[in-house]
Amino acid sequence: MKNILFILLFALGCADEVPQQSETNDLQVGIGVDLLSPDIQIIEIPDITVDAYVDPCADVRNIDEDYCECFPRCCQRQTWYCPPVGTEILAKEAILDICGEDHVPCDRNLDDTCPPAEIIYESSCNHAFDCPPGANEDFTVTYDCDVDGNPGTQEVKCDKGRLYYGECITCIVSDEVCNGLDDDCDDEIDENQLNECGLCGPLPQDTCDGVDNDCDGDIDEELIQECVTDCERGIEVCVEGSWIGCTARQPGQEACDGFDNDCDVLIDEGLDCQCPPEMVGALLPCMEPPLTCGMGFKTCECDNDDCSTTKMSDCLALCAWLPPEIIPQDQPELCDRFLGLPVNPEVCNNFDEDCDSLIDENLTKMCYSGEDETVNTGVCQAGEMLCKEGRWYGEVSSGDLVLDFCAGEVTPSREICDGADNDCDGITDFGQAIPDTDILFILDWSGSMEYSINAVRMAMNRFANQFAAEDKLKWGLITGPRVFPAANATSASPTEYLRLETDITSFYDFMTAFSAAGAFDTGSSKEMLRDAIYISLDTISTNLPYDISLANWSSGYGNTTGSIPPLQQFKINWRQDADRIIIVFSDENDQTYLVPSLAPSDLTTAISAAIDTKLYVFTKPYYRSQWGRYINPTGGSAFILTSDAEQMYNDLMSILDEICLPDDTQASATDPMFLPVSTSVRYDYVYGMCL
Helix, strand or coil: CCCCCCEEEEECCCCCCCCCCCCCCCCCCCCCCECCECCEEEEECCCCCCCCCCCCCCCCCCCCCCHHHHCHHHEEEEEEECCCECCEEEEEEEEEECECCCCCECCCCCCCCCCCCEEEEECCCEEEECCCCCCHHHCEEEEEEEECCEEEEEEEEEECCEEEECCCECCCCCCCCCCCCCCCCCCCCCCCCCCCCCCCCCCCCCCCCCCCCCCCCCCCCCCEEEEECCCCEEEEEEECCEEECCCCCCCCCCCCCCCCCCCCCCCCCCCCCCCCHHHECCCEEECCCCCCECEEEECEEECCCCCCCEEECCCECHHHHCCCCCCCCCCHHHCCCCECECCCCCCCCCCECCCCCCCCCCCEEEECCCCHHHCCCCCCECEEEEEECCEEEEECCCCCEEECCCECCECCCCCCCCCCCCCCCCCCHHHCCCCCEEEEEEEECEHHHHHHHHHHHHHHHHHHCCCCCCCCEEEEEEEEEEEECCCCCCCCCCEEEEEEEEEEECHHHHHHHHHCCCCCECCCCCCCHHHHHHHHCCCCECCCCCCHHHCEECCCCCCCEEEECCHHHCCCCCCCCCEEEEEEECCCCCCCCEECCCCHHHHHHHHHCECCEEEEEEECHHHHHHHHHHHHHHCCCEEECCCCHHHHHHHHHHHHHHHHCCHHHCCCCCCCCCCCCCCCCCEECCCCEEC
């Protein structure tokens, strides 16, 4: 304890009296008066006891509010940036304790042996900058604006984290074009650009629809077109949106009047006419039985004595109606009553008009069931029908005749990438140029594949009917496994081969090789198709981790394989700079029979490094994932293996479509028969929509 004595001197003036202290005051004060100094008072303060000094930061922890006041060197302040919102940059403040228990700073930025700093404070994300501070002139955004109600645009740029707005530009002067905009900034829109209808583009032609299409104030004016009936040709005019007044005579019901009412070149045919009395004796031309050929005549005859009823006579030769003095009745050899006058041309009516003892001979006519405007456009062409027994037939490939069938006609079909205008709209291959493309088929030739491969063959035969891109599309064919007798007669099993049926060649040679490939090998079981794909990539891949030159086919008891040609000579001569498509057909998973074994990763590496190469696989659904590891790197697809030729054709054509169509409209395609590896949507080119 410390005793402190304070002597306070107060100038109290010249007072003669000293105030008395309260008896209850804890402070006892003794006052003495110096006679020599009456104006001085001496105050004596007694001893005061004071406690020991206590440090206020002694027990402060970093979770306490005054920690950073006590230990400012331990508190390191940092700014942390938050994810941006639009162009706004957000940040938060954080305080880290960088001291240990000894309150000595140890910064890990300077010494990596320091213990991790402890976060003792973290604020929320708050506005820091309008834009990234380092963006400057590189950061430019265009916003809509307006000046006196006129819309425009202005550029907003970044400078030191703040946005600065440029001038609002309401119009940029350019040549006026017909687009609904004021391009030359003269407050007029499309001036001198619109046609008489106030629209952009050429003036529409007037059509028969009750509308003034050409905007000349008249509706359907002077519109005339040809019209045709079975009887003749004529013309018709447009009135109030409808074609009327065809001048061609219309076929009518055949009547007993001596005219060809139904315009079938026959007169009163099939009618047992009761003709009026005034027609009695008048000869009417006819071509019908009992006349055997040519043209004869018939007349109206009285059917009773008073001729109150009449009937039409038989159709007989002209000589039968001549008077007896010209043709004596006793000389019948001078007149064949049933032999008419020959008439040309022959008509399809089961009658011999030209009297050559042949009926409806060599009668053909053109036919076409498509839209009239498509005939003789693209691949579309008319067919032919022939007459038999008065009716029109078409001849099918077997030689049989089918009633009302138009044989040989080609009507619009789905557009495919084959160098021909299949839908007959005047545009070939969707308006795209076919790039040079090599297409290699790899076919699983085991016995279980017979029906599926037959579907492929039928689909390709159908494709061949219109194929016209011989210079652009080339083809190759590999089959396997193929079984041939073992070289050693004592061998336990024959060798199974991978065979190159044809290298990249013309479509004709490809189809010839496909047709001549031979029977399916029911005893085969070694589908070496993983090997076939890798071998086909040997001359085009830039990364071949598996060395074919050091490999061999597996051999041994029950496991003998090979290739024709031999492995080191088995090459596909792809065209340089051509795109490549490999299409595999198999009902098995991918297998290898090379020694050493070809790993899936080696094939994936090789096919990923094959430039401009796509892989497509037709297989069973449960093998999709295994084949998919090779398909996906190429951007190809997987399809369900089928024996339906129509389905196979549609799927193969969807692959060929991708050759012509740009990527943004392609059909990686799917319909109920199609299962892609990585997508379930495809573009249908028949309906022009995604399915």
